[in-house]
Amino acid sequence: MKTVRISIIGFGAVGQGVARSILAKREDLNKQGIDLQVVGISDSKGSEINAGGINLKSALERKKNKGTVAKGKENALDIIRDVEHNIVVEATPTNIENGEPGLGNMFAAFEAGRHVVTSNKGPLALRFKELKEAAEDNGLYFRYEATVGGAVPIFNLIHEALAGNTVIGIEGILNGTTNYILTRMAEERMPYELVLKEAQELGIAEADPTYDVEGIDSACKLVIIANSVFGQDATYRDVEVTGITKITPEALELANKNNYVVKLVCEARGNGLTVAPRLVPKRHPLAVGGTLNVASILTDLAGRITISGKGAGSIETASSILSDILFIARNS
Ligand code: HSE
8 A cells, every 4th residue: 555645735625625535535545555644734724733644524524613724833834844745735725916825835845855736826827937847856746737627637638648749729718707607697698796796606706706707817727728738937917818897798699699609718829828708609619608617729639629627616626636646646
């Protein structure tokens, strides 16, 4: 049995989803010869550390009842630097102003010789190249499937399943909140403010929903794709962005009459990165509804490959994190 020790830094929806998935999959993973032990969990109020493996059920219950996992005063950096483990799961909230605290946590992890798996978009939308180099310089893995498209395995698909192909361009819908809003406005003729509120209630909108509706969240994800796939060194400020706030119900109705839907489409081709509302034919592969995300990848050998699925959600995002953890467990 191979024991892999991990820490969960940030115990919000994503961090808790990771703990729940590990609990649910423990037996299956044991059968595959992998024993995942969580030796440290931290949130903004404190942490729990147990070198022998934290009881995840109790940690989740404590978080639910007390609002924090904290048993001790050690913080995220104390765990990352001082607790012996293999993988840091960095799941603190996205901050696109300066990437903190995620950025500092990731650099500290690489310095301490630990692999990083993350769902945190901010650091990658600001300092992707430096993070990648820090991982490489230390001979460590840096995996970030959960940062773009939630459960949709975009990076696995491109880097592993489509290995050998040259990617010519990528287009997609990478924000569930705006897709939900545009779908509900078009299909149910509901007013913008009401559907935005619904998206917030579904728990998929960003803490500040202007990041969704102004296209900033989409821009961050597009930049992560461009940096990862095209080797660029872009930040989200390099993306030409138009949000959905000016789309009227009349425009959606007119599109509908002509067999089109309006979607907030992200496009990466060569050096051009754009996020903007576009008319998409109803039968086009990008015309997915509700909260779904979709990515369509144009390659030289395989042609066009389109992949769609849930772009947000606690367990869905944890699916990508678990996949990255297992990749490292099997390859290190
Ligand atoms: N606010 C994001 C969305 C969450 O709506 O897609 C997932 O990154």
